[in-house]
Amino acid sequence: MNQVFFTHKWFSFRPLKLLSLFFASYFTILVIGGWSIPVFSQNTSEIRAVWLTTSDTDTIFDRPKMKEAIANLASMNFNTIYPVVWNSGYALYPSPVAQRAGIQPFVHRGFQGQEPLAELVQEAHRHRLLVLPWFEFGFMAPPTSELALNHPHWLTQAQDGSQTTSSAAGEVVWLNPFHPEVQKLITDLVMEVMNRYDIDGIQFDDHLALPVALGYDTYTRNLYRQETNENPPTDFRDAAWVRWRADKITNFVEQLNRQIKARKPNAIFSVSPNPYSTAYNSFLQDWLDWVRKDLINELVVQVYRADSSAFLREITTPEIREARQKIPVGIGILTGLGNRIKPIEFIREKALAARRERLGIAFFFYGSMWNRTPELKAERKSHFRALFPRQSHRTATNINPLPRHGI
Template sequence: MVLTLPQPSKIWGQTSFAEIRGVWITKNDSDIWLDTPKLESSIQELAQLNFNTIYPVVWNSGYVSYDSAVAKRVGIPIIKAGNNKDMIAEITYQGHLNRLLVVPWFEFGFMAPPSSELALKHPRWLTNRRDGSKIGNSAAGQVVWLNPFHPQVQQFITDLVLEICTRYRVDGIQFDDHMALPRDFGYDPYTVNLYKQETKKNPPANPQDREWVKWRADKITDFMVRLNTLLKQRNPNFIFSVAPNPYSTAYNLFLQDWKRWVNLGIVDELIIQVYRPDLNSFVRELNVPEVQNARKKIPTGVAILTGLRNNPSPITLIEDKVRQARRYRLGVSFFYYETLWIEKPTETPDLRKAVVRALFYNPQPRFPVSKI
């Protein structure tokens, strides 16, 4: 079935899209992965609060969130939910039942824990720094990086993404700041030889060398273009969503040229991770040219941190950030569901829900009209 998406309207001579109102569903501190009734009531409540998009994690910590033939083929064991149900199928069904877009989140991208079966069974798939070291630090702890330039890695990622999007009737797939590579990496034998073949010289000793940065960033872009083409062949209306860091960080530190991806037309939705502790530093990232140019072409929003484990963000700060995002005509997505309603000494879950209800007082449907 070919899906028909709601058409954007014209406001003041510019394209206006339905405001993104999303939330990431992680496995951190989460019991909705284990409790089907709670999953149902949680998604129903999100719909009642006029959210329109959910991003459930399907790939993190070197494992997938479903029974994957691709994962088994490369030696990754399947870790099922405690209730032994296919929770991606459950989330997709409940999301669509409540007219929410369901866009699975490919959280770890090219990352994997050093102790994961993926890393241990496929050491040649890993890249390294110039000194040969492979382990880096991330928000998820210590990780290794799959080599995004290696054809076997590219095939594995492609197969995994196509499997997700073929097996489930989801509305798209989302890649974040880990569909990238820290600039210190890329000195593995495969990449060094490839660079030599194409440029007739050795990679620079300085990982910040502009030509070396661009060569690696362009290679990642080439892969993302091919991946987008394959997904669009399956379904032209499939949402290719990207949730990167602000551009300067994304490109200069992680070789992720998402501004070029937008200009190439392979990004259907952009959500920039603006995880800033104060309002002023948050606002500075909203009116930059690459963000404002993107919002004229595609649905664009910013990610707002609702809290981390046992440390929720104040609801007043969340409210202010949403209002500022709207001032710059941007949608929002909250990271992450389990901290949205978490209780603070001065804030009950009901109070936090009341603030969100007031912010999202009017519906902003994004659900494909052919499914309604």
Template sequence: MLKRKSWLGLCIVIGLIFALISPTISLSQSLPTKAAREIRGVWITNVDSDVLFTRDRLATAIKDLRSLNFNTIYPVAWNWGYTTYPSKVAKKIVGSSFMPKKSAGILIGRKLNKNEGLAGRDVMQELVTQGHKNGLAVIPWFEFGFMLPASTDPAGSDFAKLHPDWLTQKQDGGTIWKEGKDPRVWLNPFKPEVKKFIIDLVVEAVGKYDVDGIQFDDHFGLPSEFGYDSFTVNLYKSEHQGQVPPTDYKNEAWINWRADKITLLMRDLFKAIKATNPKAIVSISPNPQTFAKSFFLQDWAKWERQGLVEELLIQVYRDKLTTFIGELQKPEVKLASRHIPVGIGILTGVKPKPIPMQQIQSQIAAVRKEGLAGVSFFFYETLWKLTNEPAATRKDGFRQAFARSVARSSIIK
């Protein structure tokens, strides 16, 4: 997702200006009926949040969410080149079976004490056990997809160093891509060994835990300036009578060729998930379609049409309500909503820029007015902690929005 420091420049112009320029939608007019089904989710991260790093803190968070009538959690399972759960697949490829305490401390901005961290625990099992006990669906979120931290990142794994031939390149041979201030590199989704790693990682989680599904976001793709490594160039040449790829990385045919290859990978992944656990839904949380395809080669509208997506949560991190609503009314959104639950990702804040509850409530109401399947919030820590408003005020705001408990929207019966 477009997160961390890079979120700041993309989505935050808030406060009094918003109140003056945005139309008003009454929340009370849009509350669900007793028969309604609605996704009420939240992404749980291990960045700027320590909720995953002690059992008690995690259990309290889940109880709080249940008390406010949330029904879904999307806990991070894969980021910074590590899993958050004990993984034999990661151990074999990365050299570590889960994120070590040092890296976790860097991501939350402080050193973890001796009672914190992932060692000696199975956080995903805790999430599943506590989540289901409290009536919450648990859908692990493979946040980083094909993205990795650059080898210079102190919080990152040694993945990029261990498998440099797995990385793709820009035209100049460079591998670094900036997400805000953070240097990233990208695994080559067209290479068989990369495909196998991603599929094995996901299948491991779906087979090991009683999860309700899995989720990928905008990082399950590739920035369009990449794909000029020798493997991908030779693959392209083999399918185009020896012609090399266009130098214009935004060339439509070149975009489509790479996007279609990622669609094929999505098909193989979907089949592998269903072969392992037919009841696990495949959820994605991409950017709006036009940007997703041109920027990340992620043609999610095609995925949906091919039956490869069972839940869609579109990241619409916009401040101005009219702009927000415009994204909800796009034809591809309406088309997808005829086939599967389509919800909207709403920004509740990022450190250090909070989002006011008024904006959050107005966006929830807009989603309901458009007849969409629900919402998920980015991210847990900004629901009622990293905010300028009192925690009690924030909780009251969500209690008002989710006045009664409802089952989540789902394609799986």
């Protein structure tokens, strides 16, 4: 195994030589099988993660498949797993909180009678992988879900009264993120998982948000009038109206952070949003403000771009570079959806580009990494194995705890 450092032949006098050695100690390149693979220092908290979903896979609920998945990821030097626990308006674990909201248990036992999340956490920790349960749907829900049907006053709407929007999950409605009962539900679900399982943190994604066209329900209109003495603007992209709603979501993130840190100060609060411009302007998600206010511990930006130049532009934005100075930052890379599996060269190119920018990686999702792929399974797995030639374990205890905000 050859190791090539970032040094230059004209760095001959001592100060510059020492400087080059400093950088080499932080960031090196391994040449393996013709690949130039960036390698982080052992002292960094590099994100090497995978989402475990219930879409097109039963890995979470089938004990042998779950154990095989954990063993595979550990052998490839991954260090973090995001297993889904909140999807389609249902909790994917035994949840008294969901039942009190009139939501019947969707899945509460695995195929072998086990409690899936409990066993997954135990198995992952045995292999030294972090587990951050993923609240995938956030404020989003299917319109036919018990959640939406039993609590219509929790839903928000557009100016014309319509409630549904289109998403990758089909037609969905949105819980009003400003409504105290909605905030309590989400907070209680998070704290239920925090209290029940020995997890390392939690994750939300681009659904801890609200589409910019929404927010014209009666509750929000009244709240806006109460605070501003004005009616909400008819232009849903009005800058002040966008700012007011985005700040309300930020306030909720701050409250949720307080609850999490009061329970477990070293827990990792992870968020996986869209790139900043889309996140803020289209979904009222000001994640850069969350970073600046120390409200999150980890950022994984979903950059699902087919074009390489567009991908590179998105991973080198000032917002990502600023966030990287404070917390571990990773890039979400799409490995495939359903039968639309991405070629391994597509995945490898983007993974190496992210690592060259000293950014971590999270693959979406485990079921499309090497199953049902055009290439041979062994070939795909060999490429993922080569991506991380060295171990890089993370622990929740070596993530700096956030300020307790007076708690």
